[in-house]
Amino acid sequence: MININGHTSVYGIIGRPIGHTMSPAIHNMISEAMGIDSVYVPFAANDDLGSIVRGLFSLGVKGINVTVPYKTDIIYELCGLEQMALDIGAVNTLKYTPNGYYGYNTDIIGLERELKDERVLLRGRNVVILGAGGAARAVAFLCASKGAASITIVNRTLNKALDIRADVAAYANKTGLYQLSSNIYAVTIKEIGSILYDDCIAFQCTNVGLSPNDDACVVHDLGFYKRVSVGIDLIYKPANTMFMQYVRSAGGVSHNGLKMLIYQAVSAYEIWHGVVVPEVVIYDIERSLQ
Numbered sequence: 001m002i003n004i005n006g007h008t009s010v011y012g013i014i015g016r017p018i019g020h021t022m023s024p025a026i027h028n029m030i031s032e033a034m035g036i037d038s039v040y041v042p043f044a045a046n047d048d049l050g051s052i053v054r055g056l057f058s059l060g061v062k063g064i065n066v067t068v069p070y071k072t073d074i075i076y077e078l079c080g081l082e083q084m085a086l087d088i089g090a091v092n093t094l095k096y097t098p099n100g101y102y103g104y105n106t107d108i109i110g111l112e113r114e115l116k117d118e119r120v121l122l123r124g125r126n127v128v129i130l131g132a133g134g135a136a137r138a139v140a141f142l143c144a145s146k147g148a149a150s151i152t153i154v155n156r157t158l159n160k161a162l163d164i165r166a167d168v169a170a171y172a173n174k175t176g177l178y179q180l181s182s183n184i185y186a187v188t189i190k191e192i193g194s195i196l197y198d199d200c201i202a203f204q205c206t207n208v209g210l211s212p213n214d215d216a217c218v219v220h221d222l223g224f225y226k227r228v229s230v231g232i233d234l235i236y237k238p239a240n241t242m243f244m245q246y247v248r249s250a251g252g253v254s255h256n257g258l259k260m261l262i263y264q265a266v267s268a269y270e271i272w273h274g275v276v277v278p279e280v281v282i283y284d285i286e287r288s289l290q
């Protein structure tokens with residue numbers, strides 16, 4: 001049990017809505033397991049991010065996670081941010097500094113750590129990303145930075161997929177990934193049959209299939225699933241989504257987004273506290289959330 005006292009440092013998460021968040025459970029479990037005197041609380045935010053950030057800063061809140069819908073707008077309230085967060089255009093972790101809050105994107109670090117755990121290598125692979133929201137954008141940049149051979153973004157609203165394509169292509173050109181920059185595609189869900197590649201890694205980054213809509217899936221085309229050897233659904237509730245079931249029925253391997261969620265929290269915790277969270281603590285958290 002956390003013993004809150006006058007020295008306890010305060011961390012938290014802002015978002016709207018915020019009632020569903022699992023971050024307080026994860027962060028407080030880590031503090032308890034590691035004996036660190038800190039507490040993590042949810043803050044239901046209104047849209048006045050300037051006032052919120054100034055208030056949290058003047059109260060000395062040491063670190064803040066940011067969730068939907070503020071991951072982009074929060075950037076204007078920061079004193080600086082790491083390069084990858086700047087390239088993606090989204091921040092989910094703020095660290096207190098004397099000059100203001102500094103921003104990071106630990107969603108991308110969380111997914112990278114999940115993929116390492118599951119031994120999924122992106123180098124030289126053809127990637128399909130379903131969705132073009134904030135999570136899909138982070139996934140696209142991770143795939144580019146890890147040397148994917150091609151990236152196809154599939155979204156209901158084509159313009160959003162085209163935006164990500166343009167930004168990832170600019171990043172690929174800037175970082176010398178010239179071959180990738182000419183192999184980034186944006187298509188609508190109806191055009192999914194036009195995907196050029198077999199043996200793809202597919203990331204499910206839409207809200208479709210999220211609890212309580214467990215039976216929903218953004219793509220039902222069985223021909224598509226035959227091309228997928230590994231499918232990662234960013235959704236973690238339910239644990240076995242319809243997308244994952246489709247992937248496995250077609251002979252592929254599938255994973256959900258629980259490890260990504262835990263690792264983005266662990267990475268934020270490590271940035272804030274300057275510690276390494278032991279594997280055994282991460283394992284215990286994963287078991288308690290399953």
Ligand code: NAP
Nearest residue numbers: 131132133134135136156157160205206207234257260261
């Ligand atoms: P977002 O920015 O709101 O994007 C939502 C995406 O879902 C958009 O591409 C949207 O398409 C698509 N979509 C929504 N309803 C749809 C429908 N009925 N049919 C087709 N497409 C639909 O959300 P986000 O932040 O990217 O999050 C997306 C998912 O990833 C959520 O389920 C979230 O829980 C999960 N996630 C998990 C983690 C983790 O740590 N595991 C981290 C971040 C996010 P349009 O553009 O056409 O509207």
